[in-house]
Amino acid sequence: MSEDYNAESVACFDRHAQRYAEKYFELRDYDRFYRALAEALPPNGARFLDLACGPGNAAAFVRQACPSADILCVDRSPAMLVVAGQRVRGAVCQQADCRDLRSLAPGFDAAAFCFALSYFDDTDARRVLAELARLLRPGATLLLSSVSGDPAHSGPQHSSSGDRVFMVYRRPTTLAEMLIEAGFAVDLMEELDSPANASQKTVDVLMLARRNSVPAD
Numbered sequence: 001m002s003e004d005y006n007a008e009s010v011a012c013f014d015r016h017a018q019r020y021a022e023k024y025f026e027l028r029d030y031d032r033f034y035r036a037l038a039e040a041l042p043p044n045g046a047r048f049l050d051l052a053c054g055p056g057n058a059a060a061f062v063r064q065a066c067p068s069a070d071i072l073c074v075d076r077s078p079a080m081l082v083v084a085g086q087r088v089r090g091a092v093c094q095q096a097d098c099r100d101l102r103s104l105a106p107g108f109d110a111a112a113f114c115f116a117l118s119y120f121d122d123t124d125a126r127r128v129l130a131e132l133a134r135l136l137r138p139g140a141t142l143l144l145s146s147v148s149g150d151p152a153h154s155g156p157q158h159s160s161s162g163d164r165v166f167m168v169y170r171r172p173t174t175l176a177e178m179l180i181e182a183g184f185a186v187d188l189m190e191e192l193d194s195p196a197n198a199s200q201k202t203v204d205v206l207m208l209a210r211r212n213s214v215p216a217d
């Protein structure tokens with residue numbers, strides 16, 4: 001893969017941000033997982049991070065459930081952040097690459113990292129999960145969701161419109177192992193069929209995890 005293989009994937013999301021939002025923002029398939037995030041927030045001074053937020057699906061749910069929470073939406077795509085800003089009232093939207101989140105202050109009470117891990121190779125995926133472990137306070141809740149699949153199918157994927165994204169498929173057990181290695185305890189893990197309107201049929205993994213008190217080495 002190229003040095004910044006991820007840039008082409010992000011450019012694709014940037015081009016299609018509005019269409020992505022129209023297709024996936026209203027989906028209610030993951031509400032019970034988003035609810036667990038909202039329930040993990042303290043009544044006062046709550047800080048929530050939606051990492052690789054896209055149009056802000058998770059953040060919008062949390063905003064409805066916790067009107068006073070401080071919500072930070074982070075994505076590498078400027079167009080996605082514009083959409084998130086329109087759809088998540090009062091959220092702060094910040095452009096950043098989730099492999100380097102040094103500009104963010106730690107201490108979040110909960111975070112969502114949904115359907116983005118597959119755009120990273122193993123080295124970068126571990127880097128993102130380590131950044132999440134650093135940013136979440138001990139005991140904080142993380143929702144990690146990802147497509148799963150046969151690692152042999154990883155690589156550039158082409159769409160009929162000529163777009164190309166770089167995808168890394170992982171088995172559900174590998175996803176759980178990576179999360180544990182990064183310093184999280186997995187409380188819940190479910191495998192679900194991708195949404196009915198998804199462009200590609202996959203089995204998706206959703207995990208609710210807690211940041212350990214003692215960070216991983």
Ligand SMILES: C[S@@+](CC[C@H](N)C(=O)[O-])C[C@H]1O[C@@H](n2cnc3c(N)ncnc32)[C@H](O)[C@@H]1O
Binds near residue numbers: 013054096115119
């Ligand atoms: C499939 S969308 C998921 C959006 C949203 N989290 C959801 O659940 O619908 C993947 C998102 O990851 C973002 N992304 C990909 N690489 C990124 C990176 N290096 N840093 C930050 N965001 C990234 C894309 O711009 C896109 O918005």
